Amino acid sequence: xxxxxxxxxxxxxxxxxxxxxxxxxxxxxxxxxxxxxxxxxxxxxxxxxxxxxxxxxxxxxxxxxxxxxxxxxxxxxxxxxxxxxxxxxxxxxxxxxxxxxxxxxxxxxxxxxxxxxxxxxxxxxxxxxxxxxxxxxxxxxxxxxxxxxxxxxxxxxxxxxxxxxxxxxxxxxxxxxxxxxxxxxxxxxxxxxxxxxxxxxxxxxxxxxxxxxxxxxxxxxxxxxxxxxxxxxxxxxxxxxxxxxxxxxxxxxxxxxxxxxxxxxxxxxxx
Numbered sequence: 001x002x003x004x005x006x007x008x009x010x011x012x013x014x015x016x017x018x019x020x021x022x023x024x025x026x027x028x029x030x031x032x033x034x035x036x037x038x039x040x041x042x043x044x045x046x047x048x049x050x051x052x053x054x055x056x057x058x059x060x061x062x063x064x065x066x067x068x069x070x071x072x073x074x075x076x077x078x079x080x081x082x083x084x085x086x087x088x089x090x091x092x093x094x095x096x097x098x099x100x101x102x103x104x105x106x107x108x109x110x111x112x113x114x115x116x117x118x119x120x121x122x123x124x125x126x127x128x129x130x131x132x133x134x135x136x137x138x139x140x141x142x143x144x145x146x147x148x149x150x151x152x153x154x155x156x157x158x159x160x161x162x163x164x165x166x167x168x169x170x171x172x173x174x175x176x177x178x179x180x181x182x183x184x185x186x187x188x189x190x191x192x193x194x195x196x197x198x199x200x201x202x203x204x205x206x207x208x209x210x211x212x213x214x215x216x217x218x219x220x221x222x223x224x225x226x227x228x229x230x231x232x233x234x235x236x237x238x239x240x241x242x243x244x245x246x247x248x249x250x251x252x253x254x255x256x257x258x259x260x261x262x263x264x265x266x267x268x269x270x271x
Contacts, residue, residue, distance in 0.1 A: 001253075001255060001259045003049060006251075007061060007062045007064060009259070009260060010064065010263065011062045013264070013266075014267060014270075015064075015266075016065055017064050017066065017067070017097075018055070018064050018065075019066070019069035019097075019099065019248055020049060020051035021051070022050075022068050022072055023045050023046070023048050023105070023108065024072065024075055024076075024108075025108065025111065026041060026045050026046040026108065027108055027111060029107055030105060032107065032116075033107055033108070035104075036104055036190075047253075051071065052068070052081075052085070052088060056088055056091070059088065059092035063095070065095045066088075066092060066095055067096055067097035067098055067099055068099055069221075069223070069248060070099040070168035070187065071100055071101070072100075072101065072108075072109075073098075073126045074103070074112070074114075074119050074122035074126055075103070075109060078125075078126040078148075079133065079148065079151075079153075081130060082130035082153065083133070083153060085098060085130065085157070085163065086133070086134055086155050086157045087155060089158050089159055090155045090157065090158045093158060094157070094158035096157070096163045097166065098165045098166070100126075100166070100168065101167070101168040101169060102120045102123055102169065103119060114145065118145060121144065121145060122145050122146070124178070125141075125143040125144070125146045126146065127182055127183070128143070129141040130162075131162055131165075134156055134161065134163075139152070164184040164185060165182075165183050165184050166219055167179050167183040167187065168189060169186070169187075169189065171188065173208075176204055176209075177208060179205060179209070179218055180205075180208045180214055180218075183218075185218040185219025185220055185221065186205055186218055186219070186220050188221075188222040189223060190225065191222070191226040192222060193222055193224060193235045193247070194238070199242055202220065202242055202244070205218060217243075219246075221244075221246050221247060221248060222239065222248070223247070223250070224248065224250070229262075229266060229269050230269070232249070232269045232270065233269055236270065249266055251266075
C-alpha cells in the first residue's frame with residue numbers, strides 16, 4: 001500500500017502516529033548475525049523505505065506523530081542526520097520522535113567502516129553529537145569514535161530542547177542504565193506486555209532513572225508485534241494499569257485490501 005495512502009488511512013481511523021523500520025541495506029553474508037525472528041532474513045528487510053524521506057511525505061499530508069522505530073543511527077553520518085532530523089521536526093511542527101537501536105546485523109554495521117563490537121558506543125556518541133547540534137549555537141563534541149569541531153547548524157528542532165530519543169533494546173540492567181544516562185525513554189522489544197516480568201522491568205527502569213537524577217519519568221513505548229487483535233484491549237488495559245500511555249502495533253507490508261482490513265480490526269478492537 002502506498003505510504004501516504006497508508007498514513008491517511010491510519011489517521012482516519014484515529015491512530016496517532018506512524019513509525020517505520022530502518023535497514024539502509026542488508027548484506028547477503030550474515031554468518032555472525034542470526035535473524036531475531038529465527039530462520040532466514042525476510043526479503044522485506046531489503047525493501048524498507050528510507051524512514052526520514054518517507055516520513056517527510058507523511059508529515060506533509062497528515063497530523064500524525066512520526067519517527068523511525070528503530071533507526072540504526074550509527075550507520076549514518078551523525079552531522080548530516082542531525083540536520084535531517086531537525087529539519088523534519090521543524091517542518092512537521094514538532095511531531096518527530098527518534099527511536100534508536102544498536103542493530104543485530106553485525107555485517108551491516110561493519111559495512112559502514114567500524115567493527116561490530118563498538119556499535120553500542122557509536123550509537124551513544126551519535127545521539128550526544130546530534131544533541132549538541134540541536135541545542136548549542138556553537139556545538140562541539142569529542143568522543144572515542146566521533147568528533148565535531150566548533151560548528152554552527154540550523155534549523156534547531158521545534159521541540160525544545162530536542163526531539164525525544166527512545167532506546168529500543170531488551171530489558172537489562174545495562175540497557176536501563178543507558179536509558180537513564182542518555183535517552184528519554186525505552187522501546188521494549190518483542191511484545192513484553194503480557195510477560196510476568198514486565199511490571200518489574202518498568203519499576204527497575206523508573207528506579208534507575210530517578211537514581212540518575214532525571215526528572216519526570218521515562219517515556220515507554222512497547223511494540224506489540226505478536227499481540228493478536230482480539231487481545232489488544234487487554235494489552236492496552238494492562239499498559240494503562242502500569243502507567244504506560246502509548247504503544248505501537250505492527251501492520252505488515254501488504255496491498256490496500258488486507259492492510260485496511262487489519263487497520264479496521266485494530267481500530268474496532270479499541271472502541
